[in-house]
Amino acid sequence: MTKSEVSGALSHIRVLDLSRILAGPWAAQMLGDLGAEVIKVERPGVGDDTRGWGPPYVTDANGNDTTDSTYCLSANRNKKSVTIDFTRPEGQSLVRELAARSDVVIENFKVGGLKKYGLDYESLRQANKGLIYCSITGFGQTGPYAPRAGYDFLIQGLGGLMSFTGRPDNEPGGGPMKVGVALADIMTGMYTSTAILAALTHRAESGVGQYIDMALLDVQVGVLSNQAMNYLHTGKVPQRMGNSHPNVVPYQDFHTSDGYVIIAVGNDGQFARLAHAVGKPEWADDSQFSTNAARVTNREYLISRMNEITRTRTTDEWVALFESVGVPCGPINDLEHVFKDPQVIARNMQFSMQHPTYGDMPLVANPIRLSETPVQYHHAPPALGEHTDEVLSGLLGIDSEQLARLRKDNIV
Numbered sequence: 001m002t003k004s005e006v007s008g009a010l011s012h013i014r015v016l017d018l019s020r021i022l023a024g025p026w027a028a029q030m031l032g033d034l035g036a037e038v039i040k041v042e043r044p045g046v047g048d049d050t051r052g053w054g055p056p057y058v059t060d061a062n063g064n065d066t067t068d069s070t071y072c073l074s075a076n077r078n079k080k081s082v083t084i085d086f087t088r089p090e091g092q093s094l095v096r097e098l099a100a101r102s103d104v105v106i107e108n109f110k111v112g113g114l115k116k117y118g119l120d121y122e123s124l125r126q127a128n129k130g131l132i133y134c135s136i137t138g139f140g141q142t143g144p145y146a147p148r149a150g151y152d153f154l155i156q157g158l159g160g161l162m163s164f165t166g167r168p169d170n171e172p173g174g175g176p177m178k179v180g181v182a183l184a185d186i187m188t189g190m191y192t193s194t195a196i197l198a199a200l201t202h203r204a205e206s207g208v209g210q211y212i213d214m215a216l217l218d219v220q221v222g223v224l225s226n227q228a229m230n231y232l233h234t235g236k237v238p239q240r241m242g243n244s245h246p247n248v249v250p251y252q253d254f255h256t257s258d259g260y261v262i263i264a265v266g267n268d269g270q271f272a273r274l275a276h277a278v279g280k281p282e283w284a285d286d287s288q289f290s291t292n293a294a295r296v297t298n299r300e301y302l303i304s305r306m307n308e309i310t311r312t313r314t315t316d317e318w319v320a321l322f323e324s325v326g327v328p329c330g331p332i333n334d335l336e337h338v339f340k341d342p343q344v345i346a347r348n349m350q351f352s353m354q355h356p357t358y359g360d361m362p363l364v365a366n367p368i369r370l371s372e373t374p375v376q377y378h379h380a381p382p383a384l385g386e387h388t389d390e391v392l393s394g395l396l397g398i399d400s401e402q403l404a405r406l407r408k409d410n411i412v
Contacts, residue, residue, distance in 0.1 A: 007035060007376060008033075008035015008375070009370065010034045011036070013031065013103045014036065014104070015028055015036050015039070015102065015103065015105075016095075016098050016099055017039065017106050018041050018095070018105060018106060018108075018109075019106050019107055019108040020048040020050065021048070022182050022186065023136050023186070023188040023189045023192065023214075023216065024106045024108040024136050024189070025040070025075035025076055025189070026192075027136075027188075027190070027192035027196065028040070028075075028106050029077060029079065030189065030366070031104070031193055031196065032077065032078030032378075032379075033077070033078055033366045033375045033376075033377070034373070036103075037080075038078060038080065039082055039391055040079040040082065041086070042082070042083050042084075043085065044083040044084070044385065044410060045384075046384075047081070047384040047385075048072060051068050051069060051072045054068075055069070056070045057069050058072075058361070059358070060358050060359060061357075061358065061360075068358075072381060073361070073381045076381040076382065077353070077363060077377060077380060078377060078378055078379050079381070079382060080379065080386070080387035080390065081387055081388070082385065082387055082412070083384060083412050084388075084412055086117055088411060090406065090409070090411045091411050091412075094392065094396070094411070096119065096124065099128060099131065100124075100128050103132060103200070104131075104132045106134045106136070106196075107135055108137065110149065111135075111141055111146045111147060121133040125209065128209070129208070130208065130209040131209040132199040132200060132212065133210075134196055134211075134214060135211070135214065136192060136214045137150060137215055138155060139215050140213055141215075142213075150215075150216050152183070152184045152185045152216070153178055153182075155216040155220050156183065156220065157176070159184065159216075159221050160227075161178075161179065161183070161184075163237070163238070163240070165177050165240065168241065169240070171242070175240075184220045187220070188216050188219040191219050195214065196212065199212060226247060230246060243262075244299070244303075247296065248296070249295035249296050250302065250306055251264050254306055254310040255311050256317075256318055257312065259332070260315065260331070261310060261318045261330070262329060262331070262332060263328070264328040265328065267292070271283075271284065271290075274325075277321055280305075280309070288302070289302055319331060348365055349367070350363070350365065351365050351377070356386075357383050358380070358383070363377075388403075392412065
């Protein structure tokens with residue numbers, strides 16, 4: 001499929017994805033979902049590291065496990081997989097030719113890791129002045145940590161997120177806790193796609209490409225949000241509070257007779273309605289609880305009273321009651337319930353794609369909704385090297401004899 005055959009907001013853009021694992025592939029997948037042609041370059045015979053991050057593995061049309069993990073599926077749809085060994089001169093030449101015909105290059109090798117192959121920004125821009133080249137590393141291209149490798153778990157700890165995530169130390173199960181998905185990687189992927197879109201917009205006006213330096217640690221610090229501002233303006237280090245909110249009360253989970261219910265009161269009007277719903281209308285006028293500031297000050301007393309009350313009914317009963325009076329609330333769903341939720345179903349957040357080898361492949365949808373250039377799904381996450389011949393012959397004009405020789409020499 002050529003660029004002109006792909007519809008979408010970025011149908012005129014070609015992305016060369018040299019990245020692996022999650023942050024880079026997530027950014028490239030986002031651009032692919034928006035219509036860009038994404039060519040994913042992988043190591044022959046091995047591929048992206050995440051292909052082996054299982055079990056679980058993808059099953060084929062007959063229900064048998066393959067060698068590709070389900071982890072890899074999460075960040076690699078709408079891409080073409082091409083295998084090239086660019087540690088060898090012929091492979092480097094192929095990647096340079098692809099870069100010369102691309103608008104964007106994304107890579108996440110260690111600082112300076114691609115320079116020895118002639119695949120760094122300064123080398124590639126010589127043949128493509130409009131190239132947008134994005135490097136993703138753990139710590140960025142500068143600073144004392146720049147040479148280090150960076151992984152999401154490490155970054156969540158180093159970047160402060162785990163210091164206030166988890167139960168307090170004095171509670172059962174207390175201690176630092178990472179988020180259940182690789183949030184630093186995913187947020188870096190999101191920021192990366194935004195940065196690339198900004199660079200593309202600038203190039204459309206100026207004709208000039210540019211270099212983008214993205215770092216997981218930068219992003220992790222950047223998304224500390226209100227917790228960072230709480231610290232910077234008070235000097236008080238935020239502590240782990242479980243599911244409680246540092247600035248809003250009540251905004252946490254509460255015990256019910258059969259589980260938990262989340263109550264997320266965002267203003268004093270909602271709290272007044274909550275008070276009436278739980279049979280304590282006097283709370284709405286009580287100076288201890290009538291304002292959010294007062295509720296934060298008297299958090300422990302209010303929460304203990306609330307837990308006594310919420311234990312008297314089931315989660316479903318509380319959700320029905322609170323929803324009827326406009327108090328934000330909800331259950332804590334496992335993923336089985338998430339994908340059976342009527343709202344998730346109505347928003348088409350699960351879909352399937354047909355893969356030529358693996359058959360029907362369930363996937364999670366992109367949440368972006370565009371009225372004129374909607375997200376479209378052109379390629380299921382590819383098998384390793386699935387599009388090597390298509391891309392090298394169609395884009396670079398390599399004939400079948402050359403392809404056979406490259407394959408024989410283990411270049412592709």
